[in-house]
Amino acid sequence: MSVTASMAAATIKAAGGSGFHAPGPEIFNLPPVFGEVTKPMLLLCLSAVLIIAFTVLSSRPAAVVPGRLQFAGEAVYGFVRNSIARENIGSAHFMRFVPYLFALFLFILVNNYYALIPLLQFPSFSRIGFIVPLAAISWLLYIGAGMWKHGPLGYLKHATVPAGVPLWITPVLVPLEFLSNIIVRPATLTLRLFGNMFAGHILLVLFATGGWYLLGTGNFVYAGAGVLAFVLGIAVSFLEVIVMFLQAYVFTLLSSMYIGEALADEH
């Protein structure tokens, strides 16, 4: 788990200062590896290499009776295509969006799981700058899909004017719908992934460094609490396994839902 690498940081902190300093947002400011290049940038490039290698290797044989790797690749692809894209976009147009959604899902999943892999141990999406482009692509995609289907003004009407409400309340609802459908969506998409990765990593670091500090105090009761903190840190790591998958799933699910809603007929 992420305990080992954080221990080193904890010992430095415990030796340097007199009291325990809880980890804050500053733990995400890693020093550059070389030049201007930082660790998350390298992790992002590594994720691209990993995903390309996985997809090429799992689809290269393309046997009728799939091997293990091909089965794994097809399982992931089938999951994204059937239970995310087709369910939410509808069977007419969903195949156009499957490549993007599949790449998005794998990209977020791999980058999230970096947080639990020893030696890497940094979720690259805990830096918000890496998520903004993804949310921007999703935003452009669903707005573009809506404009392709309904025309620019038609899409604006489709997205902002709810059908079946009395005419007098429409002036109140239109700005609200515009705010929630056009402006808030990409922001929440970004913040949700960022917040989860940020909070998860800070929690793991807190348990690891806090437990190490308590063990080093020399007090018997405190040391017991430190062991408890390590156990809780391991438990939280297992919770993070679920959260990381869920966030990749949710980002892809919401992207496809927005596309599906933009492509839907007049309601």
Place this chain on the structure above:
Amino acid sequence: MEGNLNLIGLGLSAIGPGVAIGLIFAALISGIARQPEAANTLFGRAILGFVLAEALFIITLAIAFVL
């Protein structure tokens, strides 16, 4: 004592989504118990509700660190 009052507000704001997420998954479990074959559909809807409830807290988290 040192710290930031924002974090107390952050803790308070976790109550609402916490209750909401509990209710959502309680409803999901009872729904699946009544009709196990609808589990996949229900799960997707439950995740949507979970995500919307969670968004409130995530926004607060971001604001707490910004302010």
